[in-house]
Amino acid sequence: MNILILSPEPPYPPVSGGRLRVFNVMKELARNNNVFLITFVDKEEELKYRPELLDYCKDVALLSRNHTVFTKINSRLQALLNKKKTIMLSRFYSPVFQQKINEFMAKYDIDIVQLEHSYIDVYEIPVYTGRKPAKVLVQHNLEYKLIEQQAGARWPGTSLRRKIEGYIDLDRFKEFEINAMKRAGLCVMMSNDDRNQLAEVVPEVLSKTIVVPNGVDVEYFQYYSGPRDECTLVFSGFMGHFPNEDGILWFFHKVFPYIKKQYPRIKVFVVGRGPSKRIRNLENKYSQVTVTGFVDDVREYLNRGTVFICPLRMGSGTRLKILEAMSAGIPVVTTSIGCEGLQVEDGQHLLIADSEEGFATKVNQLLEDGSFRTKLSKTARSLVEDRYSWPSIVAEYEKELQQLVKG
Structure with missing residues (x-):
């Protein structure tokens, strides 16, 4: 299969939970499939990791998000003035990213487009070969739940800005996220708890929702039985x-x-x-x-x-x-x-x-x-x-993708 992964951040180096997941799934899928990657980078120094990504991917596009103080302020103003816009989506939309999607779709015969996070569904997936690729939405979190928790946080450590942004975005982004799940050919949740929450808000997608849990590289994180610091x-x-x-x-x-x-x-x-x-x-x-x-x-x-x-x-x-x-x-x-x-x-x-x-x-x-x-x-x-070993987790996921492509 030819699999195009669209990610808001580069999976290498795998230094956070989201990056770790994308990296390990990508690495395991690359054993039997052709993997392509389009991702944002926030720092110029991250561009140097393209060779490491090409160890697993047939082609990689690393794109700067170019977030400035002006663009951040503008995205918040746009959301305040236009009820159809959200602060979250404005952070992750880029015409350059859309252009790169168009290029990859025209150049490669993509079978599956894998979206990492619901807000990446802000992009259009063009059809060039006459065969529409299957869309897989990987829900690292139910994002609207995070926004809801952010808006309702009740203690002094939570900034007023975060609360206000949460209140502005909540209903708008919840509607967007529900529609993103409806548009996907397959939805991937991290746990049964997350999947069960869908029954409350969008039960019609349960039949096309699977659980692919997070895992760990047990060879890299070996059990350490040596001396440890006290307290x-x-x-x-x-x-x-x-x-x-x-x-x-x-x-x-x-x-x-x-x-x-x-x-x-x-x-x-x-x-x-x-x-x-x-x-x-x-x-x-x-x-x-x-x-x-x-x-x-x-x-x-x-x-x-x-x-x-x-x-x-x-x-x-x-x-x-x-x-x-x-x-x-x-x-x-x-x-x-x-x-x-x-x-x-x-x-x-x-x-x-x-x-x-x-x-x-x-x-x-x-x-x-x-x-x-x-x-x-x-x-x-x-x-x-x-x-929770990655090879066994991704092997089961790969079977689901094969069934999705077969239709």
Whole structure:
């Protein structure tokens, strides 16, 4: 099959959850198929990774989104003045991107166009060969749910701008996203939880919706049984993603004081590119905190830490960060939303708590009990080996694509 992937960000280097998923699916599909990629890049330095992408793709187009302060302000003004526009879609529409789609569709006999995220459906897919390609919509999140959570966030760490943008976009983007799912030949969700939510808003697409869960490279994230730093917490993720920022700010404002009271020598590493000023300021407020920004290899921190924290309060899909931690052998404390969609059990594969004191209690429990940490981490590793390896996940997905092409 000839598969064209349209992505809002380059899958290489795979330094965030969304990139990791696209990269691993792309890599596995490329074993038996011809894969083509069109993607935005936000930084000029990302252009240098084209050779790595060509290891898996027959052709690659890396396009600058050219977002300036003016274009950002203009997109918000347009959304305020025109009820048919949304801030979200304006961020990802580019005439150059559309032109490149047209070129690839004219040049290559594409069987499947795979859209990464619903907002990429803002583009038209032209037909040149007389045979319309199948459209696959990969829903990393139910985006309207994220906007809804953003608009309704009720604590001081949430900026007024984000709330206002959420209120402006919510109904408009929800309508767009529902129609995008209706237009697709196949919808892909990250978990059964996400798929079940569709029954409430767009039940007619359930018959063409499948679950392709996130996975982990168990060879890359090998189980580490060596020495670890004492009393060290680790969080990893793209800090430019609002749910990650919100979760970390909530953790430090509400949860961390309980932990620090019992473990005054506690250390916390917040690992991941794109930390905002508010996240950076945590280093000034707490001497125990290190905000690393981008790192070449997150395994260094996963192998150092005593406990991995994932204090998410919003979002959908499944968290690759949790799968990576479980694969690497660092025990996890998360919220119900943090592990939503994963086939895990509280107390067997990880620990779950949603309240401030409850989350702190679970972290302290693991800091206190080394044998429990080992037991939890080994059970978690077995789970990811059995259910979440990328080759087996993508092999099943490839069968679905073959059926879609056959009609």
